[in-house]
Structures are given as structure tokens and as C-alpha cells.
Amino acid sequence: MTIDPATAQTIVDNLKDVIEYNINFFDTEGTMVASTDPSRIGSFHDAARQAAVDCRTVAVDRRHPYQGARDGVNVPVVLNDAVVAVIGITGPVNKVGALGGIIERMTELMLFANMEQIARFNRRIMTSNLVNLLTLEHKDDELMNALALALDLNLPGPRRALVGRAPGIRLERLNQDRLYERLCQTCLSFGVPLFAVSPRDFRIYAPQMEDAELDEFVTALRQALGRVVGSKVVLGAGMIQADPGQYWHSYRQACVAARWAGFTADDQRYRYEQMGVGRLITSLPIEQCRAFVDQVFAGLEPDRVDRFERVFSAYTRHNGSITHAAQELFIHKNTMQNRLDALARETGYNPRRLSDYPILATAFELRRYLAYRDIPDESAELGEHTGTADRPKVTNQAWPDSAS
Numbered sequence: 001m002t003i004d005p006a007t008a009q010t011i012v013d014n015l016k017d018v019i020e021y022n023i024n025f026f027d028t029e030g031t032m033v034a035s036t037d038p039s040r041i042g043s044f045h046d047a048a049r050q051a052a053v054d055c056r057t058v059a060v061d062r063r064h065p066y067q068g069a070r071d072g073v074n075v076p077v078v079l080n081d082a083v084v085a086v087i088g089i090t091g092p093v094n095k096v097g098a099l100g101g102i103i104e105r106m107t108e109l110m111l112f113a114n115m116e117q118i119a120r121f122n123r124r125i126m127t128s129n130l131v132n133l134l135t136l137e138h139k140d141d142e143l144m145n146a147l148a149l150a151l152d153l154n155l156p157g158p159r160r161a162l163v164g165r166a167p168g169i170r171l172e173r174l175n176q177d178r179l180y181e182r183l184c185q186t187c188l189s190f191g192v193p194l195f196a197v198s199p200r201d202f203r204i205y206a207p208q209m210e211d212a213e214l215d216e217f218v219t220a221l222r223q224a225l226g227r228v229v230g231s232k233v234v235l236g237a238g239m240i241q242a243d244p245g246q247y248w249h250s251y252r253q254a255c256v257a258a259r260w261a262g263f264t265a266d267d268q269r270y271r272y273e274q275m276g277v278g279r280l281i282t283s284l285p286i287e288q289c290r291a292f293v294d295q296v297f298a299g300l301e302p303d304r305v306d307r308f309e310r311v312f313s314a315y316t317r318h319n320g321s322i323t324h325a326a327q328e329l330f331i332h333k334n335t336m337q338n339r340l341d342a343l344a345r346e347t348g349y350n351p352r353r354l355s356d357y358p359i360l361a362t363a364f365e366l367r368r369y370l371a372y373r374d375i376p377d378e379s380a381e382l383g384e385h386t387g388t389a390d391r392p393k394v395t396n397q398a399w400p401d402s403a404s
Contacts, residue, residue, distance in 0.1 A: 003027070003111070008034035015087075015103055019094055023103065024073070024088040026053040037090070048074045048086040055083050057100050061093045075104040079111060080222050100253055124180065126151055128196035131203050131237040134244060135161070135251040144244065153193060158208065161238040161250040164202035164221060166229045172199040174229065182224045190217045201258070202233075205247060208240055218270060234262040236247050238272045256282045263372045281369055289366045295326050296347055296363035304346075309364050311339045316361065318350070 015023045016036045018226050027035040030049030035041050047066035051058040051074040053334065060069040073096055073158040074088040079130045087107045089096040132145040148155040171179065179197050187195045187204060190213075194205035202225060206217065225233045236257025238250030253272040260278040261270045275282070281289075297305050310329070315336075318324035326336035344350035349360050 003033070005033045007111075007114050008309075009086070011107055012036050014110065015106060018106075019089065019099060019103065020070075021089050021091040021099075024048075024090065025090065025107075026052075026086040027086060028083055028085065030051065030086075043072070043395045044068045048088060050074075051076045051086045052083045056206075059093045073100045075113065077107050079108060088371075097241050098136070100329070127194065131194050131196040131205060132198070134194070134205060134247040135203060137248045139248075141245070151193075154225070155244050156242075157208055158240045158242045159205045159247060159250070160240045161247060161254040162202075162204040162206055162218070162221070162235055162253040163237075163251070164204070164225060164233050164235045165262065166231050166233050167177065167198065169229060169231060169260045170199065171197060171201070173231075178228050179225070180229050183221075186217075186220050186224045190220070192200075192217070201255075205250075208362060221296075222267070234258055234267075234269050236261050239272055259372075263369055277365075286370070289370055292368065293363050293367045296349065296359065297367070300346060305367070308339070308343045308347075309367075310359060311336070312343065312364060315340065315351060339380075 003025070012023040012025050012034050013036065021039045022035065024037070024045070026032050026048035027043055028049075030045050030047075030052070032040055032043050032045055032048070042165040043163050045066070045067040045068045047058045047060045050066070055076050055078070057076070058064075058066070059073045060066050060074070061071050070090050071092060072088055073093060074086050076083045078085055084402060085107070087103050087382065089099055089103060106261070118246075126147050130144065130151065130153075133144050133147070145155070166170050178204075183195055183197060183198040183204075187193070190206075192204060193204045196203045203223075204221075206214070209217065214237070218237070221235060236254045236259070238253030238257065241247050243249045256279075257270060257272040257275060260275050260282055261267070264278070290381055293341070300308075311325075313327045314325040316401075318328065322333050322336050326333040329336065331339075340351055344352075344356075347360070349356040351357055351360055373404075
């Protein structure tokens with residue numbers, strides 16, 4: 001086992017905090033790799049080599065000189081029944097000899113903690129690599145199976161992908177360790193071992209759960225991750241897939257569901273199969289969506305369309321009631337009628353005509369969705385170049401007929 005010099009230096013610095021003598025750290029060949037006396041790093045110490053070979057403490061003084069050595073004691077550090085290093089204290093043997101056992105135990109504990117930290121980090125990297133592989137349609141099956149074996153995971157079985165996002169926030173700019181720690185704690189508490197943090201989202205493969213348990217898991221994820229991110233986290237879940245080679249289907253569905261959940265702000269309908277009309281809208285090519293919106297609202301300024309949308313939305317919420325819609329907007333019912341007439345006149349589609357209503361409803365919905373996709377974080381994730389011409393603008397401009 002080779003000890004990283006930086007780790008060795010950290011250990012001797014920590015020991016120096018509690019012991020007033022200089023501390024030296026040697027490899028098993030007797031070379032000093034770290035010390036509280038920097039001038040000695042890199043030198044050979046025969047007493048340290050002997051301590052490693054014989055697996056015993058070796059003292060150095062005038063009666064027991066060793067090449068390159070100063071007075072003190074050298075104690076072998078043993079992990080898993082093997083000498084992995086030697087720790088030494090420089091000073092009079094009659095004073096530092098009693099400290100040998102203390103620094104040996106402290107060194108072993110720190111090395112063991114370091115090994116555990118490295119093991120956790122390696123597991124984190126392997127798990128992240130495996131999760132990212134499972135999101136790909138075309139992947140290295142041999143590598144996938146090797147990672148699963150190294151992680152002691154029985155990979156085949158029904159799982160669904162979950163994707164979490166904080167719209168408008170780039171996760172790589174946040175504290176990655178805190179993000180991972182919260183994700184790890186939450187996932188493992190629900191028996192979910194496959195999870196990762198990417199620069200733009202949280203990726204999870206959860207085993208099949210009952211609906212109530214899945215809801216509980218998603219709620220816990222939102223709360224835990226939201227506290228670290230500092231804003232709302234939206235999640236989407238794909239459909240169950242049984243074959244690891246097909247898990248990528250569930251991941252893509254989860255991405256779509258997460259985007260739709262963010263757009264609709266509906267936390268309760270986070271699963272792909274719950275999206276309803278969202279499955280249709282998100283599957284449409286963007287250029288066709290834009291063409292449809294442009295055709296319905298041809299020639300209208302964005303702020304004019306914004307005002308029409310407020311009227312149309314109120315009209316929809318009140319199931320076609322002019323009176324109640326007007327009350328919501330704090331306008332006279334005649335003004336409400338005039339605005340609906342203006343919408344019909346300027347678009348060619350009358351919201352009060354049954355055949356025209358769904359065209360307007362679809363156009364307004366697509367327009368909102370296109371604007372949501374135009375958020376920089378979303379467009380970057382999609383790898384598309386999207387403009388901002390369709391984004392609704394907020395305006396306080398009065399309606400020409402507002403005095404009705």
C-alpha cells in the first residue's frame with residue numbers, strides 16, 4: 001500500500017498539534033515522505049527501514065546509531081496485518097519512547113479514516129459512472145456489468161429513472177459534496193443505491209415502488225435537495241423498465257417529465273404517464289410549434305398576445321362565463337366581450353366558437369411552453385439555439401377599449 005505524500009504530511013501535521021516533538025513519516029523502504037521538519041523530506045533513514053522489515057519499534061541514540069537517523073523512536077504502522085509505513089518521533093529516547101504507541105495508534109486511525117474516505121469517493125465515482133452509462137442508448141455493456149460487480153449491485157430488475165432539476169440554476173456552481181451528501185442520505189434511506197449528481201440535474205434509478213412510497217420518496221428528495229440548492233427542485237419520473245439495456249428509455253421520459261413539471265408547477269403530477277397533453281406537446285418538433293404559434297398570432301405584437309392570453313385564461317377558468325371572468329379581471333362585462341371580440345377579429349379564431357376554442361388554447365399553451373424552454377439553463381441542456389422572440393413580455397399598456 002502506497003501512502004500519498006499529501007496524506008502523510010497531513011498526518012504528521014495533526015500529530016504535531018498534540019506532540020511537541022518533530023514527527024517524521026517514512027515509506028517501508030525508509031525514505032522520509034513527510035515531516036514537520038521540511039528539510040529532512042526525501043532523506044533515507046535506516047532505522048525506519050529496519051522497523052518496517054522487523055515490524056518492531058526501533059530506537060536511535062548514541063548507543064544505537066543508524067544511517068541518516070537522529071535520536072528518537074521509529075514505530076511500524078500496521079494495517080490489515082501488513083506494515084504500510086513507519087512513523088517516527090525525533091527527540092531523546094527516554095522522553096519520546098513512551099509516545100511511540102500513541103502516535104502509532106493515532107496514525108493507524110487516521111490512515112484507516114483516509115482509506116475509508118478514499119473508498120467512499122471511489123464508490124461515488126463508480127456509481128456516478130454506472131448511472132451515467134445507464135442513461136445512454138448505446139453503451140459499453142462490459143463496462144456496465146463490471147461497475148455493477150465492483151459495486152456489488154444486482155443490476156437487472158424493474159427500475160424507473162428520476163430526474164431532478166432546479167430550473168435556472170447550474171448545479172456545478174454549488175457545493176457538490178453537500179449536494180451529493182443530501183442525495184446519498186435520502187436515497188439510501190429509501191433503499192435506492194443508484195444515484196448521481198451531474199452539472200445540470202440529479203439522476204436516480206429507483207427500484208419498483210408502490211405509488212405511496214414513490215410519492216414519499218419524491219417529496220423527501222424535493223425537501224432535502226431544495227435546502228441545499230436554495231430554490232425549488234422539480235422532479236420527473238420515467239416509466240418502469242426491467243432490462244438495464246432499456247433503462248435509457250425511462251431516463252429520457254424522466255427528463256421530459258421534469259421539464260413539464262417545471263413548466264406546469266404541478267408537483268403532484270411528476271410521472272411521465274401522468275403528463276396528459278404534455279406528452280403530446282413535448283413530443284412536437286420545436287420548429288413546428290413555433291410555426292403554429294406564429295400562424296395563429298400572425299402580425300400581433302408580443303404584449304398584445306400577452307393581454308389576449310390573460311383574457312382567454314380567465315374565460316377558460318370560469319368555463320365561458322363572461323360575468324365571472326370580468327369580475328376576476330376587475331373589468332365590466334361589456335369590456336370582457338369587447339376583448340374576446342378583438343381576439344377573434346385579430347386572430348381569426350373566435351374563443352366562443354367550439355371549433356376555434358381548442359386552436360387558441362393550444363396556441364397559448366405552446367407559446368408558454370416555448371418561452372419556458374427559452375430559459376438559458378433549459379436551452380443549453382437541450383443543445384438547441386433558441387431565441388427570445390416568443391417570450392411573453394410584461395406590460396402595463398392599457399387596452400384601447402378599456403373605457404367601455
